[in-house]
Amino acid sequence: MTKLRSGIDLVKVSRLAKAYENFGLRFLHRIYDNLEIEQFQKKSTRAKPFFLAKNFAGKEAVSKVIGYGFTNGVRPKDIVILRKYGGPKVKLNGRAKLLAKAQGLKDISLSLSDTEEHATAMAVAITE
Numbered sequence: 001m002t003k004l005r006s007g008i009d010l011v012k013v014s015r016l017a018k019a020y021e022n023f024g025l026r027f028l029h030r031i032y033d034n035l036e037i038e039q040f041q042k043k044s045t046r047a048k049p050f051f052l053a054k055n056f057a058g059k060e061a062v063s064k065v066i067g068y069g070f071t072n073g074v075r076p077k078d079i080v081i082l083r084k085y086g087g088p089k090v091k092l093n094g095r096a097k098l099l100a101k102a103q104g105l106k107d108i109s110l111s112l113s114d115t116e117e118h119a120t121a122m123a124v125a126i127t128e
């Protein structure tokens with residue numbers, strides 16, 4: 001039977017900005033995939049914290065769709081948020097990919113948004 005799954009998240013932009021300020025590349029490589037870091041490096045100084053916050057919210061929202069949060073070996077960097085023309089795309093690696101497949105999760109659709117203070121994400125998928 002087809003079932004709908006959803007996940008939502010909200011983060012403070014300043015929290016991600018501080019983590020990057022304090023831990024720099026070490027923080028980036030712990031949380032984000034190389035493909036995300038490549039996109040991040042192309043952003044302006046002003047856009048950088050918002051990029052980090054939206055992708056982080058996206059990772060948490062997708063982790064809720066998969067259903068395990070960041071437990072059971074699901075790592076933030078295995079949920080890759082790629083900014084594409086027409087909206088973000090989600091690519092899964094490692095345990096996130098395995099657990100999604102085991103549950104019959106089809107394509108995960110993701111929407112991101114932010115204000116000066118917060119970033120938010122909503123993820124939706126169907127299982128078959």
Ligand SMILES: CC(C)(COP(=O)(O)OP(=O)(O)OC[C@H]1O[C@@H](n2cnc3c(N)ncnc32)[C@H](O)[C@@H]1OP(=O)(O)O)[C@@H](O)C(=O)NCCC(=O)NCCS
Binds near residue numbers: 008060068
């Ligand atoms: C899912 C998770 C990532 C969200 O954490 P968060 O951003 O601190 O919390 P949020 O306020 O966004 O979300 C909490 C809500 O998500 C929902 N939720 C919790 N676990 C969930 C899961 N496995 N699947 C779907 N939804 C879940 C619950 O409704 C929860 O609220 P409730 O406990 O009041 O019912 C977190 O619960 C988790 O997995 N933590 C694991 C360890 C960890 O934090 N690692 C950090 C790595 S950076």
